[in-house]
Amino acid sequence: MDVSTAAILFPGQGAQDIGMGQWLCESSPIANELFQQANEILGYDLQALCKDGPKERLDATEFSQPALFTVGMAAAKVLQDQQPERLANIKATAGLSLGEYTAVCFAGGLEFADALRLVQRRGQAMQAAADAVESGMASVIGMKLDDLQAVCDQVKEGDVLRPANLLCPGNIAVSGHQTALARLEPAVLEAGAMKFIPLTVAGAFHTSLMEPAVAALSEALAEMPIQDTQIPVYSNVDAAPHQSADEIRSLLSRQVTQPVLWEASIRKMIDDGIEGFLEAGTGRILRGTLKRIQRKLPTDGFGDEAS
Secondary structure (H helix, E strand, O other): OOOOOEEEEEOOOOOOOOOOOHHHHHHOHHHHHHHHHHHHHHOOOHHHHHHHOOHHHHHOHHHHHHHHHHHHHHHHHHHHHHOHHHOOOEEEEEEOOOHHHHHHHHOOOOOHHHHHHHHHHHHHHHHHHHHOOOEEEEEEEOOOHHHHHHHHHHHOOOOOEEEEEEEEOOEEEEEEEHHHHHHHHHHHHHOOOOEEEEOOOOOOOOOHHHHHHHHHHHHHHHHOOOOOOOOOEEOOOOOOEEOOHHHHHHHHHHHOOOOEOHHHHHHHHHHOOOOEEEEEOOOOHHHHHHHHHOOOOOEEEEOOOOO
16 A cells, blocks of 8 residues: 555454454464463453354454454554554554554553453443343445434434444444334335345444443543553544543543444544555455545555455
């Protein structure tokens, strides 16, 4: 990727898949060492879970979040070791929801062990909040935000239901009670949406239904030593760059109940001079959103293979 100023991006929940991180571990002892450290911190064999599943366990929030974080950091560390020139022009970072913790760690705001403990507690708190009520998320493909918001308002009937992940033009994830999501599917299809796709997440992330997780997460954040970052981290909450430890701590505590402003974050990066993007971790989800935001952007990836 021949650009002078780039950003590195880290995926969030939903990107997990059986086999993720396996190529990294096969190609670098650094990745194996990181997974061994993660195994000791978490108290279970994360490497085996990522390699062999079962998928139902890997998809569970309390397991998928530490897994995605570890794979993302392993990708970044292997890349730094094997192809440091690809990171030489990285001037900013961001991550989608859970991926923002990977971004903060990459940027020097958190040590790996502290960040992993924090992610584990985040996943557990969000899983508990999700278990307390029947809720979920779904991607709505092919609708504008204003139109989708209007349909949500029409069918929610007192339930929680709102656009929660503003990913890119024509791809918005909605969160809410399952009863409201059931009403939403036929309504958006009638209103012109191309697809309604239920997501493999435990609950209505980035809504008020995650409020029970905020206290536990805020307590965990208060205990963790967070440093000012070496490069800006663009926040999901306000789509703005931050390097202050205090600001990052506050934003991370608010993140679980606030919509993810992903498209706005990418557009702000471009306005700020970012010329290309590297997706580190597993899958191609973020590169897919980038092509919908600005098709001509140079993009690259590293994690599932040396792409």
